[in-house]
Amino acid sequence: MANCAGKYKYLDRIIEGDLDVRQECIECHNYLKYDDSIYNNLVFHASKKGKYADCLMYSGATNFIIISKKALELFKTNRLTGFEEYPITIIDDKENIFDQYYILKITGNALLDYGKMGEQPKFYCKKCGYVEYSGQRPMNYKQTYLIEESWDGSDFFLDDLCTQRVVDIILKNKLKGFIITELINAYNPFNMNYINT
């Protein structure tokens, strides 16, 4: 996940392109799966303050993160799996153009076992991951459980979950701008144990 600390730049809007183009799920008929074509030729606007980090926050991000070329190259040379990359363009207020950033679309799969996590959402599509909540939020999830054998073995999977290998590469190479927490606490709304890089 991207670090939202004020010392780093974040992407505050899209200037060109549209991320809100979705495909209907054949199973539940909700619109959640994004059409891959939308990731091409996106232009983002960067916040005024802060430095460029290796992972930049964009609040509209769903199943992707935005990372630097340096981070992407490290992920690729270490043969990490579970993503597709799409180059993006970033423009700031001074019309400076940065093209050394990529959308890392997370393609790895796993399914959450809401039954074991404590509370069942009102509806959960196991095909596309669409979740409908009822009642109060945040839901009282204490620990993360995956449905047995649902994880496809990818290093990046299910929104922004990842393996220890990814974390080791981020920390060893001092990549900036990531928020990391243990998978077991990832869905606990009261979790306070984060590493901010």
Ligand SMILES: [Zn+2]
């Ligand atoms: Zn679905």
